[in-house]
Amino acid sequence: MPELPEVETIRRGLAAQIVGWKLHDLLIKDGRLLGNRSEGELKVRIIGRAIEAINRRAKFLILDFGEYSVVIHLRMTGQLSFEKGDHTRLILFFQEAKRLYLDDQRRFATLHLAKSNKLTELKPLRDLGIEPFTKSYTLERFLKLLNSKQEIKRLLLDQRKVAGLGNIYASEVLFVSRIHPQRSANGLTKAEAEELFLTIPEVLAKAIENQGTTISDYRTASGESGQFQELLQVYGLAGENCKVCGSTIEKIEQGGRSSYLCPQCQPI
DNA sequence: AGTATAACCTGTCTGC
DNA sequence: TGCAGACAGGTTATAC
Numbered sequence: 001m002p003e004l005p006e007v008e009t010i011r012r013g014l015a016a017q018i019v020g021w022k023l024h025d026l027l028i029k030d031g032r033l034l035g036n037r038s039e040g041e042l043k044v045r046i047i048g049r050a051i052e053a054i055n056r057r058a059k060f061l062i063l064d065f066g067e068y069s070v071v072i073h074l075r076m077t078g079q080l081s082f083e084k085g086d087h088t089r090l091i092l093f094f095q096e097a098k099r100l101y102l103d104d105q106r107r108f109a110t111l112h113l114a115k116s117n118k119l120t121e122l123k124p125l126r127d128l129g130i131e132p133f134t135k136s137y138t139l140e141r142f143l144k145l146l147n148s149k150q151e152i153k154r155l156l157l158d159q160r161k162v163a164g165l166g167n168i169y170a171s172e173v174l175f176v177s178r179i180h181p182q183r184s185a186n187g188l189t190k191a192e193a194e195e196l197f198l199t200i201p202e203v204l205a206k207a208i209e210n211q212g213t214t215i216s217d218y219r220t221a222s223g224e225s226g227q228f229q230e231l232l233q234v235y236g237l238a239g240e241n242c243k244v245c246g247s248t249i250e251k252i253e254q255g256g257r258s259s260y261l262c263p264q265c266q267p268i
Numbered sequence: 269a270g271t272a273t274a275a276c277c278t279g280t281c282t283g284c
Numbered sequence: 285t286g287c288a289g290a291c292a293g294g295t296t297a298t299a300c
Contacts (some may be wrong), residue, residue, distance in 0.1 A: 002293065059294080073294080073295080076295095077292085167292090167294085215278085
């Protein structure tokens with residue numbers, strides 16, 4: 001479900017309230033959530049500690065409890081919210097009866113525990129690629145990542161290259177950059193590659209401004225829908241007219257996943 | 269090493 | 285109404 005803009009929106013919504021809250025207890029309702037440590041160790045490490053910060057790396061949320069941090073990936077249908085949902089997998093009980101719920105219909109979400117000063121060694125985080133909006137995101141590094149004959153859309157979904165894009169924003173970014181999703185990454189011109197480099201953070205920033213894209217499940221920490229779905233230009237719009245040129249938007253399949261494009265604006 | 273497929277789950281929607 | 289099949293915002297183990 002959530003891509004970088006949705007996770008960032010959830011992060012901001014949580015951080016505005018939860019920093020400083022002391023954890024009194026936690027309840028794991030679905031053990032499959034735990035990726036690397038037992039419920040017992042998790043409790044020992046974070047109960048009694050206060051949240052010092054909420055951070056994000058790619059699509060991962062990082063709850064900083066001081067010496068230890070909890071790293072959560074919401075995958076397709078995970079929700080982290082002050083409102084209880086219908087598929088609760090974890091409840092964090094804070095001071096003054098405050099609660100944070102992790103709900104996840106499809107049960108793909110994961111939770112890892114790591115020492116805060118060794119987060120970059122944690123397996124899910126170790127191999128992530130460059131992070132948009134940080135100083136690691138440079139044109140020089142981006143151009144190196146494109147040195148592959150792989151289709152550009154599939155490359156953009158590879159979290160080891162650029163971290164944070166998912167199926168919605170990969171299609172949107174390629175539309176804005178006027179690049180066909182089936183083009184080879186190493187076949188892009190220098191100008192196209194630079195355009196793509198600039199467009200990625202532009203589209204993501206605009207989505208964050210609009211609190212992300214709600215297709216069905218995604219909600220902010222306070223339970224609200226995003227608004228960027230109203231600004232999508234191609235994703236989910238097969239058969240509709242391109243807002244730029246009027247051509248009919250197409251849906252194709254790449255690696256078992258849907259891609260959307262305007263054949264006129266994004267010639268092969 | 270890069271790349272394709274299956275797998276992990278549950279729910280919703282579509283067409284017969 | 286019922287039911288089979290397709291599809292869904294993500295990643296990863298496994299097989300080439």
